Amino acid sequence: MHPVLLIAIPLLVAFIIPLFKKYGPSIALGALALNTGISIALFSVVYSTGTVHEIIAGFAPPIGIFLAVDSLSALLAMIINLFALINFMAIGKASEYKFSMLYLLAVAGSTGIVITGDIFNMFVFFEITAVASYALVASRKDKKSMEGAIKYMILGSLGSIFILIGIALIYSQLKSLNIYDIASRISTMDAKIKWASVAMLLTGIGVEAEIFPLNGWVPDAYQGASGGVASLLSFGPSKAAIYAIARIMLVIFPLQKVYYLVLTIGVITLLIGELAALKQENVKRMLAYSSIGQMGLITIAIAMGMNEKNAILAIFFLMVSHASSKASLFLLSDSSGMGSAATKYTGIVSVLGIVGMPPFAGFWGKWYLLMAAINGNMLWVIVLIFFSGIVEAAYFARYLHRYYGNEESFSRLTKYSMAVLATMSLIFGLLPLIYEMGLKTLFGMGGV
Amino acid sequence: MLDIILAEILVAAIITFFVGRKLAAIIAMAVSILPLIALLDWASLYGFNIIHLGIEKSISIPIAGVSLNLAITPLGWFFALMIIPLFPAIMLFSYSFYKKNDGFYPFMLLALLSSIGIIMAKDMLTFFLFWEMMSWSSFLLVYRSRDKEAVMSYFIFSSLSAFLIFLGILIIYQQNASLLLSSINIESNAYGVVAIISLIAGFAIKSVLMPLHAWAPYVYSKSDEPFVAFLAGGLSKLGYYGMFLILFILAGAKVLETYFTNLSPNYILAVFGALSAFIATLIAFMQDDMRKLLAYSSIGQLGYIAIGFGIGTPLAVSGALFQAFNHAFFKAVLFLAAGAVAYRTGKWKISELGGVGYRMPFTFMATLFAIFTLAAIPITSGFAAKWLLYESAIDAKYIFVAPIMLIAGVGAFLYSFRILYGVFLGENRYPNIKEAPKSMVAAMFILVMPLLIFLIFPGYMLDMMHDALISGNIATLNHNAFVIETSLASYNTIAVIVALMIALIPAILIYKTRKHRVVDFMDNYLAGELPELYDNKISMHAASRFYKPIEEIIGPYFEPGTMSYYMAIYRGLKAISDAVRKIYTGKAGDYAIYVTLFLLIIMGWFIWM
């Protein structure tokens, strides 16, 4: 099962969809289903054998571009495709062919970011994802969405420039784009240029990864986008980006300087996000701020992952939890209420999941993260995390209280698919799957 | 056996989610009886002394990389006998209480599951996991009340308690790299003390100890009574289970003493308990809502347990456990009775009720007995518990705690009579209501039974808690079935009972020899006034603001109430959040500037490092 299919299929389908307009959505659905199957197969392969390296076009690295599918990327690829499928069902008839095309592009892009082992490809996929997402955000075609899309686009393009510069700096020194190649020879780089490139990459990817203060676009974009798109953003591009940060930070630059930097950024992002969410009246805006907070949490986990194995596990759990819960909440936010049993279920389960109650995935995420923190003797981080957790509890309690039981207007398919999406967090929390996966070697990096 | 039971409960919880009302009730009842049977079976096999058995029934369930270890420990055994019997009765009660199955039974069964998990947990992770399950399943039950204050305060406070406990557990983990209760010993340094205090605070939130009680009045007074019966009877005891675990089994009390050499920290816990007993009692008899009154009375009665744990002598702790046991049952009965009254009359305000007891005699009897136990009328088991606590306070020479807890005991009479008179006696305002349905009455009387047993044999209760005390390194009192001996005095139930029998003789003689005539309620001395002239419309019920004179004196001292302070904190947070929100100006230009600034800053960081 060749991982490149995961990118190739959606790209191809995306380009042939315009040929048959009205069948577009169904074709896209098929493609997504196929992709999901492949990703699950890939996941099982990685689960059994460990990291998979695939070389494209027959050149050996460092010349040839290649795909490196490690445990985390396999998991994320599966999550992204699976959730994309469910989410697409949830969006249902709202999608016409242009939308489906963009959707597929975004999915393909974020999958690519996850599974590529080559920073230039990473940049390319970033571009694909970003452009698709701008268009998707704008796809509601009203003033709000336009505003959001434009802000997103401005910052996104700014970010991609920085990424490009960062990559260029590295290439200028090492004449290589392969992550592992770079990682092995990073020490030979000239220090100043190395740090410059790190800064560039962090900034550039940080824009997509919603870390403070690069996430100015987030509230407006999420508020502008329709529920389906917002949920796609929350489990697709943003997760891919945060994964990219994880990969670059953990593989290329696992250094103490970076460690403290990333940790600080994470904590600040967490606090800012949660606090800003507390006052929000608009649901989508509140959820947007809340996802900023969650991103902060994941960033903290990444930082700690540089010398704590538990933190790596935390990254896994947190990503899954946030992906499923936040995506379903965004889908829910389209209509002002939880009337039927399915939507009530969705609302409650996803809130419990995102606040991190056992046995949801979020709990394990918090658990392992705090374990790592206490091993690293960082009481202050723990206290801050708890504080933000209480704030989170406060505004989610308010959210539940406000929207529980109101009438809503969802098609049955939408309701059930969002319920399934919410349940994912519970499933992944109960199964020892992710745990096992996390224990597998993660890019064979130092410190773990 | 245990794991099978847990699995059955889980399955039943899922089933009851879908089936109809009656079937759900029956399934829930059947399933909730199972663990009780298991416990009694265990008792019949080995007697009450598990610890001498040497073996622990333990199982482990793998989940997400960790395994949940459950075992029946002596302490867990005692608390199981206290908490698990509540569930069948509550299910029985709710059989006719609910008109439709809207998610009461599944969540209640989840609560049962998690409470079994909590009291049988063998390591802190398991404990915490089930604790959290308890939190959210009970949150969902609170949630059915749709009351803003109740929902929000419960959610926020329980997450606060969760985080405090979590913090404590983490520190403990860091100190001994293991979470098995058997292998934990808390070091006596700043970290360890922080752990203990945060754990106790976390538990104190659930077992409504002032000033962390603020959520209780809202939640208790707005949720359905069957659930509140569990909340007041069971959940609060789980909090004290945790406290016992930390203070005695993990020897937290000793750690605190060795750390704070000069000021004795346990005294502080005792003082908190005494204050919450005293203040809550004073607030209680100023309430007009029956459920709010009962809520404050719970806060007061639970305060006694904290006093016992604080004093920490064998006397005190056995008194506290005794009190916990009694409270579990009589408070459940009282809340169920409130539910029954509301079921018939649809009213909770005492000023709107009155004379219900004439028409609902059995409900009244159950309530009366529960209230006797609450007010610690002698030879009820309530008195034995309070007596032990008083003795311990005198024995330890706690001159601040002792008078306060005694006067709180007197105050209990006041709010007890508020209920008895305002709701059940006085003017016959509901002449044509019926007695509560049989299932409800049955439930109440089932819960009264244990109190009756320990009324005559307080010694058996001490036998029951013997192993728990031993496992907490606490000596046990010398006693037999009837007599409890302490260094200060002794309490002999059989003497009291015999004396009572003898003392009843003249009363009965007078009562029997002189015949009496029962007259109509309206044939009443009203200074010669004639009710029938006003078609009996004269209000003869002095129930609204019953304790007005004393209310006007002490009322102002309890304004504006604890919740307002918490609300002030909440508003402060909102203000901060408003300030933070302003960072996102909404102008793309500013954001671009942020990005560049960020870049420069981290570059600066790298150069500086």
Place this chain on the structure above:
Amino acid sequence: MRYEEWSGIARKASKRSLWMVHFCTGCGAIEMPPVMTSRYDMERFGIASMATPRQADVLLITGYLTVKTLKRVVQVYEQMQSPKYVIALGSCTMNGGMYWDSYNTIKRLDKYIPVDIYVAGCMPRPEGIMNAFLKLMKLIDEGKARGWERYKKYYERYKKNQEMAFNFVKKEEKEEEKNEGD
């Protein structure tokens, strides 16, 4: 134990502890304080004044009664627990006294409730009241103060009289209303 066996002791006891509830709507009320206080100290005979008819043995009616007040008197009397006695003070209770020709005066009290002792005078002096009580004690001792039994025996008759009095006033009121109506 049956009442008859008791009755000997009971009479002795109840004569020495007469608790009275006084229905003081008439001007005779002013004569009670001296009787109770240190001048004529009733208490030495074990006589005390009670707050409610439930506790009292003697109903003391001090003078003038109207139909309205008669209703209350009857209520109070029926709420007392037998053996119970009635002492009527002043001439108003015998024949309406100086209000004999008023339309709503109760002329003869013992048409409506059984009176054990009348005290003549307008007003009777405290000595008179003391005398009445001593007389009542004597009667009780001899077992002659049986007003409460009379009331039980001729209940219908008493009721009829009472109804007549009440209805009379009702009629009057109706007529008045009619006149106003015209």
Place this chain on the structure above:
Amino acid sequence: MDVSAIMIKSAVVIAYAFIGTFIGLLFLGVGRKIVARVHNRVGPPFYQGFIDVAKLLSKKTNISHGWIFDLALLFSISGILLAFAFLPVGGIKLLSTDGDAFLVLYLLAIPALGFALGAGASGNPNAGIGVMRALVMMLSYELPFVITMIALMIYYDTTSIARIVELQSVNGISSWAIFIPPFMLAAAVADMALQGMLMEQPFDIPVAPHEIASGPMVEFGGKYLGTLMLYKAISIVVETTLFVDFFLGGGVIMHGGIVANIANFIVWFVLIFIVFTLSLLINTAFPRFRIEQAFTFYWKYEAILATVALIWVYWMVI
């Protein structure tokens, strides 16, 4: 403890119950006599109490308001007798070794509670208000009383009244608690608390005949009122005895021998009579407080004095 001992003990207890009732009824009459003398009246004969009770019990009709109303009759007399049985009386321990001060304190609540239930069941608003006042009074005077009691307990390091009496009579009158400085204060406080307990003026607020028609017992007559009178009579003995046991060594002056018992009994009788007379004299000298005034009096001034005594004792013991 074999059967015969139990029989003897219960016989003694029953005998003392009768004696207590007798003394109580006597005190009712004598009390009225004393008050009358203060008012410069002749007053009723000293045996008036017996006459009244006999009369009430021999009433022909007794009005009840249902079974809850009857609880008052059953609880009140049995509860107070029970409380009496657990007090040491004139050196005779009775059952006081099987219980202690807390037990007595709570036993005293049984008749009050039954009384309150009956009053409530009578459905008369006056009764309700009366019970409210009675309970508030209880809350008021218990605080200073309890504090003084705790002072005693801490000083003698026991809670059993029998033990307290023993320790006070180790060497005759000189070792009575009242001769120890802090307990002079405590005794003064406790005596005012006793005034409230006995419901004498200025604390006869619950049964205020002129305000609320004798409050709780507005509907009580015949045998019910008779029982309540018996209860009142015995409670006088019990409460004064409690005071005497606490502060005046239970009237114990000698040990051993039948003579000592008789002497102790006489001393005890004299002492409770003195305490009772004292409260009567206060009673005659005062009008009635309002309930708020009573509450403030006890919880402010009395409580502060009691606390001073308690701290003094604590400081002596530690």
